[in-house]
Amino acid sequence: MTELIKTPRTGETLPVKAGKRTNPLANVFDELVRFAQSRSLFMLHYCTGCGAIELPPSMTSRFDMERLGIQPMVSPRQADILLVTGYVSVKTLKRIILTYEQMGSPKYVIGICSCTVNGGMYWQSYATAKKLNDYMPVDIYIAGCMPRPEAVIAGLRELMENIRQGKADSWKDYYRHYDHYLGHQQRLFGETWQTPTDVIAEARHYGLFGPDTLGTHTALLEQHQRPLEALEMKVDIPELMARR
Amino acid sequence: MTSLDHLVLVSALTLALMLLFGRMRIAGRLAVVLYAVQFLLLMQTGALLGEPVASSLTLSVLDLQMHWRYDALSWFFAMITIGAGFFCAWYAAGVWQERYREEGHSPRLFHVALAANVLTMLILLGSGDLLSLFIGWELVSWASFLLMAVGGGPAGRAALRYLVYAFSGGMAILAGLMLIYTQTGSLDYARVLSLLGELSDGQVWLLLLLIGGGFAVKMGLLPFHLWQAAAYAETPGPGSSFLGAISARMGLYALIMLLVAMLGIGRLTAMEVPFTFLSARDLIAWIAALTVIIPTYIALQQHDARYLLAWHGIGQGGYMLLGLMVGNAVGSAGGLFHVFTYGITQAALLMAVFAVVHRTGTADLNKLGGLVARMPLTFLVLLFGIISLAGLPPMAGFVSKWMVYRSLVAEGMPLLFVAAVVGTLGTILSVYKLIHNIFLGQLRIEHEQVREAPLSMLLPMLGLSTLIFLVGVTPGPALSWVAAVQASLGLPPVPYTLGGIEDPRGGLDMLWLVGILMAGFGVGALIFFGLGGRSKRVHQLDNYAGGHFLTADVRYQYSDNFYAGLMHLIGPWYRGAFLWLEKALTATVAFLSAVMNGFYRYAQPALFVLATAVALLALTTA
Numbered sequence: 001m002t003e004l005i006k007t008p009r010t011g012e013t014l015p016v017k018a019g020k021r022t023n024p025l026a027n028v029f030d031e032l033v034r035f036a037q038s039r040s041l042f043m044l045h046y047c048t049g050c051g052a053i054e055l056p057p058s059m060t061s062r063f064d065m066e067r068l069g070i071q072p073m074v075s076p077r078q079a080d081i082l083l084v085t086g087y088v089s090v091k092t093l094k095r096i097i098l099t100y101e102q103m104g105s106p107k108y109v110i111g112i113c114s115c116t117v118n119g120g121m122y123w124q125s126y127a128t129a130k131k132l133n134d135y136m137p138v139d140i141y142i143a144g145c146m147p148r149p150e151a152v153i154a155g156l157r158e159l160m161e162n163i164r165q166g167k168a169d170s171w172k173d174y175y176r177h178y179d180h181y182l183g184h185q186q187r188l189f190g191e192t193w194q195t196p197t198d199v200i201a202e203a204r205h206y207g208l209f210g211p212d213t214l215g216t217h218t219a220l221l222e223q224h225q226r227p228l229e230a231l232e233m234k235v236d237i238p239e240l241m242a243r244r
Numbered sequence: 245m246t247s248l249d250h251l252v253l254v255s256a257l258t259l260a261l262m263l264l265f266g267r268m269r270i271a272g273r274l275a276v277v278l279y280a281v282q283f284l285l286l287m288q289t290g291a292l293l294g295e296p297v298a299s300s301l302t303l304s305v306l307d308l309q310m311h312w313r314y315d316a317l318s319w320f321f322a323m324i325t326i327g328a329g330f331f332c333a334w335y336a337a338g339v340w341q342e343r344y345r346e347e348g349h350s351p352r353l354f355h356v357a358l359a360a361n362v363l364t365m366l367i368l369l370g371s372g373d374l375l376s377l378f379i380g381w382e383l384v385s386w387a388s389f390l391l392m393a394v395g396g397g398p399a400g401r402a403a404l405r406y407l408v409y410a411f412s413g414g415m416a417i418l419a420g421l422m423l424i425y426t427q428t429g430s431l432d433y434a435r436v437l438s439l440l441g442e443l444s445d446g447q448v449w450l451l452l453l454l455i456g457g458g459f460a461v462k463m464g465l466l467p468f469h470l471w472q473a474a475a476y477a478e479t480p481g482p483g484s485s486f487l488g489a490i491s492a493r494m495g496l497y498a499l500i501m502l503l504v505a506m507l508g509i510g511r512l513t514a515m516e517v518p519f520t521f522l523s524a525r526d527l528i529a530w531i532a533a534l535t536v537i538i539p540t541y542i543a544l545q546q547h548d549a550r551y552l553l554a555w556h557g558i559g560q561g562g563y564m565l566l567g568l569m570v571g572n573a574v575g576s577a578g579g580l581f582h583v584f585t586y587g588i589t590q591a592a593l594l595m596a597v598f599a600v601v602h603r604t605g606t607a608d609l610n611k612l613g614g615l616v617a618r619m620p621l622t623f624l625v626l627l628f629g630i631i632s633l634a635g636l637p638p639m640a641g642f643v644s645k646w647m648v649y650r651s652l653v654a655e656g657m658p659l660l661f662v663a664a665v666v667g668t669l670g671t672i673l674s675v676y677k678l679i680h681n682i683f684l685g686q687l688r689i690e691h692e693q694v695r696e697a698p699l700s701m702l703l704p705m706l707g708l709s710t711l712i713f714l715v716g717v718t719p720g721p722a723l724s725w726v727a728a729v730q731a732s733l734g735l736p737p738v739p740y741t742l743g744g745i746e747d748p749r750g751g752l753d754m755l756w757l758v759g760i761l762m763a764g765f766g767v768g769a770l771i772f773f774g775l776g777g778r779s780k781r782v783h784q785l786d787n788y789a790g791g792h793f794l795t796a797d798v799r800y801q802y803s804d805n806f807y808a809g810l811m812h813l814i815g816p817w818y819r820g821a822f823l824w825l826e827k828a829l830t831a832t833v834a835f836l837s838a839v840m841n842g843f844y845r846y847a848q849p850a851l852f853v854l855a856t857a858v859a860l861l862a863l864t865t866a
Contacts, residue, residue, distance in 0.1 A: 046791065075788045095791030102788055196786035205780075228783035233617045239699040 030166070037106070038163040041080045041156075042073035044103070046096055049086015051113040051146045058149040070156055076102040081159070086146075087115035087122045088129045090188055097185060100136050100174075101197035105206060107171045108139040108159060112152065117141050134184040137170035175203035179215030186217055192224045247289040248299045248314050248370065251322075254282050255366050259359040266352025272337030275355055279330035279362070286326055291319040292728050299370060308431055310379070312370035316732035317505075320580070320725055321490075321497050322369050324587045328489040329362040331704045332482035335595055338700025340481060340602065349394070349480070357391040358486060365494060374421055374431040377498065381417065384494055385410040385462070391483045392475045399478035406475045409468060413461030420454030423447070437506055445515050448507065452524065455502055463495030464558040465565070466535045470826055472558050473539075477550035481598035484550065488557045489591040493583050496564055503528070504733050509571035529569040533660050535562030536667035538822075544674040544807065545818065549597045549607040552678055553590065556633060559667060560586045566664060567648040570655055574745060577726045577738035578647025584722055585632065585640035585715060592708035593629035596622050599697035599705065600682055609677070613801045614687030614784065618694040621702055623683045628709040630675035632716065635668055638758040640715035640722075643744065646752060654749055677806045685801035686784055717758050718742055 045055055058065050059072065073079040076099045084096060100109065111132045114120035119130035132138050139162065142155035162168035174181060178199050186193050200218060203209045258278040265271050291297045291314035299312040314322070333355070336344075341351045364387040368380030389410070392403035425431055427447065428439040443451070457468070464472040476487045503512065512525035522530075536559050543555030560582065567579025599622050600615065601607045616623045628639060635645035645668065652661040696702065715722050723740035730737045738745055744752035785794040794800055805811070844852055 077788065092791075094793070098793060099788065099791045102786065196783060228786055233620050234696075235620055236618070236695045237621075237697075237699055237702065238695055 034164050034166055037080075038160040039069040041068075041070045041108075041160070041163075042078055043070055043081040043083055044073055044076050044079035044099065045083040045085060046099060047085050048088055048092050048096070049113060049115060051085035051115075054112075054146050054149055054152055055083075055085065058152045063149045063153055065153060065156060068153070068156065068160065076100075077104060079103055080107060082107065082109045083112065084109065084116055084132060085112045087113070087120065088132060089127050090129060091127075093129045093135060094189060094193075097135060098195050098197075101195050101199060105171055106169070108163070108168055109136055109170075110155060110159065111138050111141045112147060112155075114143050114145045117143050120145060129188065135181060135188075137173040137181075139168050139170050172206075172208050175199065175206060175208035175213060176210035177212045178203060179212055179217050182221060183215070183217040186220065191220055194221060194225050196228050198227070246297055246300055247285065248291075248297045248312065249301065251282060251285040251289060252299070252312075252363070252366055252370070254278065254285055255359070255363040258282070259356065259363050262352065262355040262359045266350075266355045269341075271351065271355055272333065272341045275333040275359065276330065276337055279326055279333055282362070283323075283326045283330060286319065286322055289314055289319065292316050292725060296732075298372070305375065308375050309373070310376045311372040312367070312376060313372045314370055316725075316728045317497070317500065318369040320729045321493065321583070322366055323725070324493070324584055325362055325365045325369070325490050328486050328587060328591055329358060331591055331595075331708055332486040332489075333358060334704040335485065335701050336482040339698035340598075340701055343602065344480065353394050354391075354480060354483060357387070357394050358483060360387040361391055361486065361491070363387075365490070368494060369497060373433055374424065374436065377501065378414075378417060378421055381462075381494075381498065382414055384491075385414060388487065388491055391487065392479050394483070395478055395480050397478075398474070399480075402471070402474035402478050406471045409461050409471045413458035413468070415458075416454045417458035420451050420458065423451060423454065433506070440506060441511075448511070448515060449524075452502075452507075456499065456528075459495050459498040459502065461495065463492050463499065463561050463565075464535070464539070465495075465561065466531055466538060467822055467825065469535065469539055469558045470822055473542075473551055473554040476557060477548065477554040481601070482595070484554075484598065485591045485594040488554060488594050489587040492557060492561055493564075493587070496561060496583065499565065500568065500733070504568060504571075504576075504735070508734075509569070512569075525569055525571070529566055529657070529660055530663075532562045532565035532569060533663035533667070535559065536566065537562075537663060537670065540667045540670035540674070541814070541818075544670055544677070545811075546674075547609045547804070549600070549609055549612075549678060549682060550594070552609070552674060553593050553597060556671065556674070557590055559671070560590075560633070562667070563645060563648050563664065566660065567644075567651065570648070570651040570657070571735070572651055572655055573730070573736040573738045574647050574747065575651025575655065576730060576733075576735045577723065577740075577745075578644050578651060580726045580729055581647065581719070581723060582641075582644035584726075585644045585712075588708050588711050588715070589629050589632040589639075589641055592625055592705055592712060593633065595701065595705045595708070596626040596629060597682075599701050602701065603694050603697060604691060609681035609806075610804050612682045612688075612691075613685040613803065614683070615691060615694065616683040617687055618691065619683075619696050621706065622697050623679075625705040625709045626679055626683065628712050630679055632712045634672045634675050636672075638713065638716045638754065638761055640712045640719070642716060643719045643752065643754060647738075647745070650750065650752075673807060673810070681801075681803040681806070685803070686799065688799075689796050717754055719744055719754060 045052065047055070057063055070081070076082070080103075082096070082100055082103060088096065100107070109132070111117060115122055115128070116132040116138075119125070119128060122128040123130065129135065140155050140159045142151055144151055147155070159168060182199075200209075200213060203213050258275065261278065262271060262275060265274065289297045293316075296313045296315040301312065303310040336351075336354065336358075341354075344354065345351050361384075364380065364383035368377070368384050371377035371380045385407075389403050389407050392406060393400050421431065424436060427443060428436050430436060430439075440448075461468040472492065476484055476491075478484075479487055503509075509525060512528065513523050515524040516522075517524065517527055538559075539555045539562075540559035543552050543559065546552040546555060564579045564582045564586070567575045567577075567582065570576065570579075597607055600612065600619065603619065604612060604615070606612065632639035632641035635641045649661060649664060652658075652664060697705070720740055720742035723738060723745070727737040727740055739747060741751075741753065743755035785796065787794055787800070789800050792800075
């Protein structure tokens with residue numbers, strides 16, 4: 001288990017590349033986009049443990065998180081927040097990582113309950129992952145066993161505030177320090193661990209390819225990786241093909 | 245020789261040539277050319293806008309004159325018939341025909357059956373009196389039987405079932421004609437028309453029951469709908485397309501002749517159903533509405549694409565009769581126009597489904613999926629078709645259905661309107677199931693190497709899709725035919741424009757509507773491409789299934805029991821009551837025949853034959 005101090009710190013701002021922000025209106029525009037993003041969040045709640053029981057009251061009329069612009073979403077492709085509610089067993093963690101990698105950026109992870117922070121009451125279990133942020137960057141932890149809906153709402157408001165201020169960019173860490181996260185994953189799941197998503201290619205795509213993206217663990221991944229090519233749409237009319 | 249004679253002669257020539265040369269490879273292409281010639285000849289008759297065109301052939305049976313003529317109504321239906329024949333023959337002409345031959349069937353028999361169908365329908369549509377109508381009716385029934393039965397196996401059984409229904413209907417029509425003959429002394433339209441007004445309400449009810457009921461069998465109106473889906477679905481590819489597009493509409497043609505041309509909507513409105521507040525017109529309209537709803541929701545439960553579409557064919561017939569029963573300019577135009585829009589839609593849809601069957605060997609909705617990546621053009625055809633079938637803009641089906649809805653609302657029939665909308669809801673649900681289970685979702689391993697439909701099948705499909713879209717955007721030209729038909733039937737003609745209809749109470753302009761729709765897509769495209777047009781293609785196994793890791797050997801496509809939630813609500817309503825009724829009737833007839841058999845064969849055969857002969861003699865002399 002790594003020390004918290006060794007995990008990459010979130011919110012670490014990188015120097016802005018020169019010549020990128022010449023338009024004086026760009027900051028205003030960014031501000032607007034961030035404001036809009038913070039007020040429209042779709043949440044995929046991956047209910048792994050008992051914390052899930054606090055979500056219905058948070059979502060329904062009593063606490064009503066939709067007044068903050070937060071709604072549940074059924075698929076990761078359209079979701080902004082991945083909500084992990086409670087203890088994470090090794091088997092479940094694979095699914096969480098798969099789901100997290102399927103989400104489109106920007107994406108935010110919230111760990112609810114003590115179990116996601118340090119294993120909680122399952123600390124001695126051989127089958128649970130202790131710290132969620134060993135395996136993926138976490139934006140907000142809401143501790144408690146379990147946290148009440150007020151705490152959940154407070155955590156979500158803090159995330160919204162971070163998004164509005166541009167501080168909630170820990171999703172970039174996953175690309176910049178992919179080797180670190182992959183190392184933890186491989187330690188738990190074995191050397192042949194792979195997900196369908198090509199994170200390294202995505203890091204290049206987003207321009208987030210850093211010196212720590214590749215390393216010993218990604219080299220190990222490349223040995224085992226079986227690529228999944230996207231399904232191409234083919235207009236394959238036999239008669240026209242034959243004539244060519 | 246008039247232009248109508250030319251048309252029918254060329255149609256007969258088509259049949260003869262198919263009989264002679266049907267074995268040869270060229271037969272399919274020859275048929276296409278001949279149907280095109282028939283189409284041109286039909287255009288030349290000028291029956292749509294000018295005077296009715298008579299045939300020079302007249303026959304005399306007993307003291308009855310039989311003659312044939314084409315007016316605007318005949319022209320309209322004949323245009324759809326020949327058009328459907330043209331596209332279906334084209335679809336069959338190339339690879340489909342070869343495959344059909346390889347599977348051990350006879351393309352010659354198929355081409356003959358198709359040509360016989362077109363010929364007999366043209367003869368029926370030209371009928372100039374009730375006797376020629378009846379003869380044409382019987383010819384069409386036998387020709388349809390031929391086309392349904394060529395497939396053999398389940399198709400043969402379905403065709404036999406159809407034959408029982410058609411026979412019963414034909415006998416009822418014959419009884420009705422005898423009633424008319426005894427009352428009016430003639431079977432000529434003009435004579436009958438002038439004398440019909442003198443019939444009592446009771447006699448007209450009997451006529452409606454006998455003749456209307458007989459015609460309703462062909463159209464698949466409730467409660468005579470059970471035979472149609474299986475018979476149409478099991479027919480081989482293009483034959484199924486042809487039957488679905490136009491065959492059942494012959495029943496509608498005959499019903500229009502009876503209800504609108506001969507009796508008139510006014511007479512129907514004046515006739516009260518005893519002990520109720522309904523008129524005969526309301527009753528027929530409600531039968532039509534139930535015909536929309538019940539078969540449509542049966543279609544929702546089908547898991548065979550062919551059956552799903554065939555059940556819709558029955559339901560869509562209800563919209564046509566519903567619009568005609570409203571009887572005003574827009575409503576009757578909507579009903580008539582739906583014959584055309586639905587014809588091109590259903591032909592394209594069935595062709596697309598049979599193209600999938602051609603490539604994958606199955607129409608089972610639980611065994612397909614993800615084919616959009618392999619057959620994108622076929623997908624496009626099916627997409628255009630289902631948008632039109634569900635009655636959504638910008639396709640042709642929207643215009644005709646909109647006109648039916650609008651007339652129902654404007655004429656103060658809100659409950660019928662609700663019934664029509666409920667039917668449309670069922671249509672939308674089931675066509676979504678159709679396109680999802682065939683083309684969307686997971687591509688199965690065994691379909692990895694599937695190719696696009698062959699060109700000879702693809703071209704007619706794409707042609708029909710283009711037609712569906714063009715008629716949807718500019719329905720004006722097609723509505724001008726409908727207006728001419730209305731004028732010939734004595735209905736108020738619809739005030740049409742290029743883009744739709746003009747009406748102070750709310751018109752329709754598809755040019756604007758499609759323009760706005762396209763502008764909406766345009767704005768979306770601008771935003772998407774303006775922001776860089778970023779998208780990412782992922783493998784179909786890189787998909788979300790509750791976090792589960794997907795593998796190619798595990799099916800994650802949700803296709804069986806598709807609307808489980810809805811069926812939880814409406815499932816108990818499916819009782820199979822009509823099926824039960826049919827079975828009870830069959831069992832009763834079987835029982836009675838067994839009883840009679842027993843009497844004649846075993847008890848006192850000679851005595852019973854003698855008694856029957858005496859009774860018959862007594863009846864005939866009395």
